Amino acid sequence: xxxxxxxxxxxxxxxxxxxxxxxxxxxxxxxxxxxxxxxxxxxxxxxxxxxxxxxxxxxxxxxxxxxxxxxxxxxxxxxxxxxxxxxxxxxxxx
Numbered sequence: 001x002x003x004x005x006x007x008x009x010x011x012x013x014x015x016x017x018x019x020x021x022x023x024x025x026x027x028x029x030x031x032x033x034x035x036x037x038x039x040x041x042x043x044x045x046x047x048x049x050x051x052x053x054x055x056x057x058x059x060x061x062x063x064x065x066x067x068x069x070x071x072x073x074x075x076x077x078x079x080x081x082x083x084x085x086x087x088x089x090x091x092x093x094x
Contacts (some may be wrong), residue, residue: 038071038080047090049073 039052051074058079061068067082070093081089 034069035071038069039073041082041088042071042078042080042090045087045090047078047092048075049078050075 033055034057035052035055038055039049042049049071053072053074055069055071058068058070061081065084069080069082071078071080077093079091079093081091
């Protein structure tokens, strides 16, 4: 009988001491925008993207399992084609 009480107390103590509650990490991950995510991917592939300003999805070129985005950075504009589990194809537009 004391084991369930001990377990419940332990869970309550763990969740009460979390700085932003049990769902804090989920809210932080949801705050990442498409432009930030695309800029990070472009940079990891060796392309310079200073100050990502916006990202818009190209609906005409996008297909299921193939997203195409136009990423506007301070220094250039890129078309980013993404397939799942593969490196992105990056074309410089201007």
